[in-house]
């Protein structure tokens with residue numbers, strides 16, 4: 269049992285933990301981060317081998333249940349049409365993320381005032397803007413200034429190339445007179461801060477062996493470690509301990525060899541993502557908190573938000589070279605982002621373009637849709653789909669609902685015997701209507717771009733990769749878990765900095781905002797060190 | 803999944819029914835390509851399926867001998883299909899069961915990639931060249947006034 273007391277103990281080394289640690293490193297406090305996964309070796313990522321597509325379905329699957337690595341914990345997602353997707357490593361889920369990196373919009377922080385749904389955030393876009401900008405510089409964001417869908421902002425790197433496929437889709441949006449813009453992408457399109465430039469390999473969501481995609485193991489972490497932060501890989505936290513005075517005392521964790529260890533800390537910061545964070549809090553029970561730590565509101569684990577995805581694949585007559593370039597980063601559209609009552613739902617969605625599939629994926633997806641049959645007609649069917657597809661994803665804003673939640677599964681456990689999370693999630697009627705709208709509009713764009721037929725997958729079940737809302741921010745301790753700078757209402761030296769603290773989901777990928785929030789919380793802590801626990 | 807030489811021959815013939823050679827001869831059949839050993843190895847990870855496949859191969863051979871007096875591997879394409887259709891009717895759609903592992907093994911094979919006009923290499927480190935983003939494409943969108951909601 270270790271006896272030292274560190275100043276700051278961070279649990280989770282993903283997107284949020286990394287940004288936070290880096291920001292706080294300049295205080296010279298003793299900072300330790302416990303991470304259940306290990307450091308990754310990009311030379312072993314799937315794209316370095318001929319079996320790269322098969323591995324994306326196996327040891328690099330987006331689902332922790334399918335991967336079954338001992339670093340992962342299982343998630344019971346049987347009662348959710350959208351399945352959990354995440355990764356456990358130094359770098360967290362950014363090892364697999366696509367790097368699509370848009371910000372939330374100013375309106376996303378004010379949905380209650382503007383549209384009468386959700387809650388307003390206790391922070392706003394203007395407050396977060398400097399942290400978004402700092403994060404864009406640290407992660408190396410590619411894109412183009414001047415997007416009329418956003419307030420003005422700087423973009424450090426030139427946009428990711430559109431390629432033939434992106435240009436076809438852009439022509440579809442132009443034909444309809446709808447907004448599109450090159451995606452903000454956490455991808456180095458030029459050598460950047462020691463990172464190599466993107467060479468357009470394609471499958472960024474199996475890990476970037478080139479080191480061009482901004483996963484935090486190659487962005488924030490090396491700098492944080494250089495500034496004295498200690499990362500302890502292979503350490504899985506079981507529970508957070510409480511002192512008699514109601515303050516967090518530190519954690520109990522299992523090290524790589526399975527030894528039970530204890531780490532005391534003045535400040536505990538949780539960055540385990542929208543499922544891992546409520547799981548840890550719910551696993552940390554005491555006499556003071558029988559229903560889970562910091563859970564006097566009863567909201568820990570509730571209000572789980574994904575982004576329901578409606579995916580439409582369009583098939584074209586000619587090759588699109590869709591295997592060239594980052595899969596999920598080319599262009600996006602926010603034509604349908606804001607509420608328009610005539611559409612039959614509140615709030616809205618973004619479109620994100622997705623490039624084509626590799627030969628194995630084209631064959632398997634063609635098998636599923638009946639386009640690439642077994643036996644007779646196989647090659648003719650394959651020729652119709654191979655390198656002839658492009659997809660649009662409608663990323664829909666999810667509204668917070670308490671019935672959608674993370675709890676502890678009564679039976680399922682991880683490799684250390686710690687109770688695993690269970691998800692209960694249902695699509696709301698609003699989401700159903702929004703998805704249907706998005707699917708129809710996606711078909712219109714694809715048709716305008718020249719697609720001859722479509723394949724619809726909605727809601728996209730694998731797409732449970734945006735995890736939000738399960739320990740939300742707010743000013744009212746009855747209606748929220750943390751305050752306006754991430755401090756738990758109930759435990760004054762316990763902070764949460766990941767997507768759990770989102771109040772609303774917006775209709776864009778969340779990581780840019782997760783990290784901006786983590787930097788903001790770190791900054792507020794630095795400015796308030798003297799009276800942090802008042 | 804361990805197969806004897808005879809079983810492997812039947813298995814290769816079966817894979818040629820999952821992905822047959824193309825009519826123009828450009829694309830090989832999955833069995834011709836020598837994927838039997840690889841697919842059999844992959845099936846080892848799914849013992850329940852492997853067991854059904856081994857039993858199915860035996861049935862295919864039995865039916866082939868009963869109806870054509872030859873082992874399944876020695877049948878021409880028409881007879882093979884007839885035998886497989888019989889098995890499918892009896893509840894064992896052998897070719898369909900093997901589609902998943904066969905499609906994977908086939909479409910990552912260097913010879914197939916070359917036949918498709920792709921390079922026979924993993925994506926990394928070569929990558930692909932793309933023209934830089936052409937800002938002129940945005941001329942239309944740029945004319946639009948900002949439309950985010952101020953608040």
Ligand SMILES: Cc1cc2nc3c(=O)[nH]c(=O)nc-3n(C[C@H](O)[C@H](O)[C@H](O)COP(=O)(O)OP(=O)(O)OC[C@H]3O[C@@H](n4cnc5c(N)ncnc54)[C@H](O)[C@@H]3O)c2cc1C
Nearest residue numbers: 280282283284304356360361365366367368505766777779
């Ligand atoms: C396939 C895929 C594609 C994605 N694409 C995009 C995209 O294009 N754009 C975007 O914005 N977002 C994307 N995301 C989501 C993005 O990865 C997450 O939003 C982001 O990584 C969340 O950051 P986080 O720090 O909250 O959690 P994570 O990055 O998930 O990190 C949490 C870390 O905590 C660790 N941990 C959890 N519990 C414990 C414990 N008890 N003890 C010790 N360690 C623990 C985990 O191992 C993990 O490393 C994608 C995700 C996936 C899986």
Ligand code: SF4
Nearest residue numbers: 466467469470472476
């Ligand atoms: S496309 Fe670029 S960012 Fe994506 S994996 Fe390849 S090199 Fe990395």
